[in-house]
Amino acid sequence: MLLTDALLLDYKRCQRRAFLNRYGDPTQKDPKRDFYLKLRQESEIHIQKVLAELYPYYHQPSATLGWKQRAQETEALMSQGVDCIYKGVLFQTVSDFIPDDSLTLVGLPNLLIKSPGQSKFGEWTYRPISIQLGRRPKPEYKIIVAYYAYLLSLTQYSLPSTAQLILRPIKTYDVELGTWLPKVRDIILECVPTLDHRQEPEVFISRQRCSLCHWYSHCYTLAQSQQHLSLVPGVTPSRYESLQTLGIDSVVSLANASPAKMGELMGLDIANQLQLQAQSIVQNRAFSKEHLSRNYQVFIPSASVELYFDIEAEPELNVDYLLGILLVDRPQNLKQFYPFFAEKPEDEKIIWLSFITFVNNYPNAPIFHYSEYEVETIKRLANLYHTPQEQLESLLDRCVDLHKQVINSVFLPVESYSLKSLANWLGFQWRDPGVSGDQCVCWYDQWLTTGDRNLLDSILRYNEDDCWATFHLKNWLVEFFFESFSS
Structure with missing residues (x-):
């Protein structure tokens, strides 16, 4: 089984997106929106700006080769002790994630930077840098750069001393590997069975996260056909889990549920609000809130x-x-x-x-x-x-x-x-x-x-x-x- 950094990032953001990217029907994808293409372009501009200002001199493996060949070129550059590798490839096969089978892990860090230390190459090691378009160090960014650090430890027989993010405008953040490497292992252990056994994750519409996804229309149509609770304003993933434990699995069942029982898990005020929101949808009419003033x-x-x-x-x-x-x-x-x-x-x-x-x-x-x-x-x-x-x-x-x-x-x-x-x-x-x-x-x-x-x-x-x-x-x-x- 093959697991890339892109697939792992998709899984961190949305398990269903990762599954559909592996097994979904490509004809059901939405066309790439202009805004998505704009973000891709801005990301490349940001990367080139970082290179120009911080790392103008670098080596790069051949872009025309496959992953395995590029990984071999990357390792050859590491053995030479070059200071900076741009668009290197890390390629490792491991056997401790799938019983009786092996897992091939691929990572494409933006930069690999030579640092003092001991590795199989000599008195130097490499540390990964991930260049991201965001302005704050999001958990998914940290997961991915820690994933690169894990692959580097297998490649150079030495764990990097640190891993870094470079965000906009050009701000560098150190990532605590002691905290994030265990999370990398945990997410691989979650992701692999889902993808290996084709366990299709449940749909959940979260508009802020889903808006730029090319599977949005496909998932939204499915959610509508199921009257899925994620379509009810106020139903967050944690509240959805609480509703599931009570057997509430549709907008109609939420509209008819007992607020008192729901209130034990999420508070009575929230329970009442969710029920009234569901009733408004089921009855297709507006309800004024009780505290509304005549003024x-x-x-x-x-x-x-x-x-x-x-x-x-x-x-x-x-x-x-x-x-x-x-x-x-x-x-x-x-x-x-x-x-x-x-x-x-x-x-x-x-x-x-x-x-x-x-x-x-x-x-x-x-x-x-x-x-x-x-x-x-x-x-x-x-x-x-x-x-x-x-x-x-x-x-x-x-x-x-x-x-x-x-x-x-x-x-x-x-x-x-x-x-x-x-x-x-x-x-x-x-x-x-x-x-x-x-x-x-x-x-x-x-x-x-x-x-x-x-x-x-x-x-x-x-x-x-x-x-x-x-x-x-x-x-x-x-x-x-x-x-x-x-x-």
């Missing part, structure tokens, strides 16, 4: 003039390039979208000042948005471009986060409390189906490269639809609360 107008104000606000950003460039405002002026019977768009990242200051001027023309208009990001961006831009404090505070006082109001006040029959999910349930549709915010990030990058105004128009259309969705959600909330307290 909902304080939290969701209505005014003759209102502003609906949404932002598009490019995180890699650290620029908020589009500040979109939908102006709703009821006395004038006017609904007009105003985009403040930075056609170049350096225009961010210009659009911020234009945005401030615009919203100050309507000093009494509440500013509705859907997430904390808009408020945090206002603070960032105000600080960056030296907006007077009193002006900033006045602006923040007018902001109304509808996401916060929804979460605190109502259960809705949705699988996610994203703006798109809620607005779709209300019947609102984006003009470009299937487009998401990360696609706009890719479009903006392409716009900067090509100047194709069709890309700009697509971004503006998506942002305007976000503003309209926020408008429809606000109106629905006001109407729902009014009817709830009138009945």
Whole structure:
């Protein structure tokens, strides 16, 4: 059996993904999204930047050879005592993980660095470095670089003194091998039987982790057909395990379960919330939360003039390039979208000042948005471009986060409390189906490269639809609360 570092990383992140990568039908994979390809490109740029700044002189095995031949070339370079090996291959066959059989382990560390010590090569050893695109040392990163250290110990007959991660922008982290090597062994012992005996792991939809996976549509379709509990907002993996121990295995059974029994495992408040969420889905209707105040107008104000606000950003460039405002002026019977768009990242200051001027023309208009990001961006831009404090505070006082109001006040029959999910349930549709915010990030990058105004128009259309969705959600909330307290 063959186990690569990529397969082990997949298993650490999602057991089902690793299984499908080994045994799944390739025709059921989703096409690679533009955002995924963008991340791959950014990862390669990051690696090349690390090489240029820290390790400009390196040796590299032939890329045209197979793993075993490249591993032999890598070991030959190690025996020569070269200082740095880029894209080396570690290839070892072991017999202590599968009874009566052997396991071939393959690792492709970004770098192998010569260090003082004793090995079979002489008075030097090698330590692994894994270059990752993230900004914090995630457990899966540590597992993989510790896996490289384990393979190195088999190759050079000496355990590396340390293993390292290099993250963005260029920050180095030492990984404690005494802690992480046992975890490597544990995860191999878990992974091998699953893959060796074709034990297909259960589906579990976790949108943040699943969103970029090429098996997402396949798994989501299966989860929907099973009415899987992972589709219920609030059902985390640990809560799912608790529900399973009680025999609760579907949305319907959760809706009819005893909150008292569930409460013994997860707390009564959480149990009640999960049950009401399930009942909302089963009955396809909204439930107001019991503590909802009749003074909902304080939290969701209505005014003759209102502003609906949404932002598009490019995180890699650290620029908020589009500040979109939908102006709703009821006395004038006017609904007009105003985009403040930075056609170049350096225009961010210009659009911020234009945005401030615009919203100050309507000093009494509440500013509705859907997430904390808009408020945090206002603070960032105000600080960056030296907006007077009193002006900033006045602006923040007018902001109304509808996401916060929804979460605190109502259960809705949705699988996610994203703006798109809620607005779709209300019947609102984006003009470009299937487009998401990360696609706009890719479009903006392409716009900067090509100047194709069709890309700009697509971004503006998506942002305007976000503003309209926020408008429809606000109106629905006001109407729902009014009817709830009138009945």
